[in-house]
Every structure is written in C-alpha cells, then in structure tokens.
Amino acid sequence: MKALILAAGAGTRLRPLTDTCPKPMAPIAGQPLLAWTLEWLRRYGVTEAALNLHHLPDVVRAGLGDGSRFGIRLRYAVEEELRGTAGALHNFPGFFDQTFLVIYGDLLLDIDLDDLIRFHRQQGAIMTLALKRTDTPHSQGMIDIDTTGRVKRFIEKPAVWDGGDTANAGVYVCEPEIVSWTPPGFSDFGHDIIPALLHAGVPVYGRPLRGYLLDIGTPAAYEQAQQEWRARQEARGERGKRQEVSEARGEGQEARGERGKR
Structure with missing residues (x-):
C-alpha cells in the first residue's frame, strides 16, 4: 500500500522549536515524529510513501533519507508555494494508482489501520475518514454520519455547530479517483474536496478510530x-x-x- 504524508506545515505555534526543526520532525520520546509514523505505517503493510515539504525541507530529507531503514521507499516534493492538503496529490503524478492513505504529518498515532481499510472496502467508499471526538468544534472538521457510517454533513471549523462531537482525525483511506476530483493549484480536503464529493453524492464514509491519536500542534x-x-x-x-x-x-x-x- 502507498501513503501520502502531509508534511509541509510551518508549525508556527511551536516556535521557537520549529524555527530550526519542521513540526513533523519534532522529537518525541527519542526520535522524530515522522519516524514513529513510518514505523507504524510499515506495520500495516505500507511500502511506499510520498511527502510534500515546504518548511526546512532539507531537515526532513536528511532525517529520513530514502526510507530504507523503515522498510518504506520515500519520495519527496518541495512546494515553493503551498498547494493545500489535497493539492499535494498533484506533486506525485501517477503515484496514486491503488487504494492509498493520507496522513497529516503532525499526528502522533497508533491506530488500527486494518480496521479502517477493511471498513472502507466493505462500504465501497471512494474516501473514508478516521473519526475522533472533540469538544472544540470551532477548530475541527466536524462530521455527521448515518447509522452505516456514511457522511451526511461535513463543515470545516464551523463558527456554529449544531451536530454531535464527531470530528475529522486527519487519516484518510482513498481510492485513486480522488485525484481526478482535485483541481490544479491549491485545494484543501476539508474546505474543498470533501464538500464537493458530498454534494455530488459520492460515497464518503467515516469510521471511529481505534487506538491512539494526538495532534501535536x-x-x-x-x-x-x-x-x-x-x-x-x-x-x-x-x-x-x-x-x-x-x-x-x-x-x-x-x-x-x-x-x-x-
């Protein structure tokens, strides 16, 4: 399986640490955050990963190399201008030719990917989102799902939210068709792609995550x-x-x- 790791963020809220270290490379318990992410992905059969970079890209490349020590072949793309969480797909033409994962690079996580992927395939989804609970809806992508897990409503960082406490956790299982839904230039999964899929009636599902996940931002x-x-x-x-x-x-x-x- 392949994965896209979104690693272009500047991490301004973690300054002064991120003045010299990209947020996804912040040290956690003895090694960079992304090293933990790659070890976790390899346990679930990921063999290739693409990373979009922007802030201090050489630090990421020097720290992770070609990925061989993790058992994952890595490829990188440096964005001189940010392309957004979905626009990053276009950095790697032809790469997403099978079911793939999207992982936000500022997540420390150890969730059950087998469960998420199995659910995605059982539902025949084009995209499946790992879900978490939150008490801060104004800063999250908020979601309503039906009894089958199909997403009925998605609003990114709503000023007012009258739904439940279910939020986007920042881990997606996607089919290759997602790339064709992503226009050239800047685009964002939460603001642009997911709402467009829902408006078109495309099957998007959500699955409560099993395991540990924390945004270190x-x-x-x-x-x-x-x-x-x-x-x-x-x-x-x-x-x-x-x-x-x-x-x-x-x-x-x-x-x-x-x-x-x-």
Missing part, C-alpha cells in the same frame, strides 16, 4: 505527547519482556492455544 499538546508516548513505549517494553519470560517458561505457547480455542 500546540505547546501543550506537544508536552502531552512527550509524556503519553514515553509511557506507551515503556508499557509496550514491559509487555514484551513479560511475553519473552512466559515463552521461555513455555507459557506463551499455551496462552496462544487457549486463545485459539475461543
């Missing part, structure tokens, strides 16, 4: 990310140690067998 969120992610890694390490001990004792095999009987 403010100083408070960045500090939260440091604390929570380090705790998650420590907990994961402890689980791994317990697994190794149980398998050394012959307990792991039995545990797997018991699960298989259920």
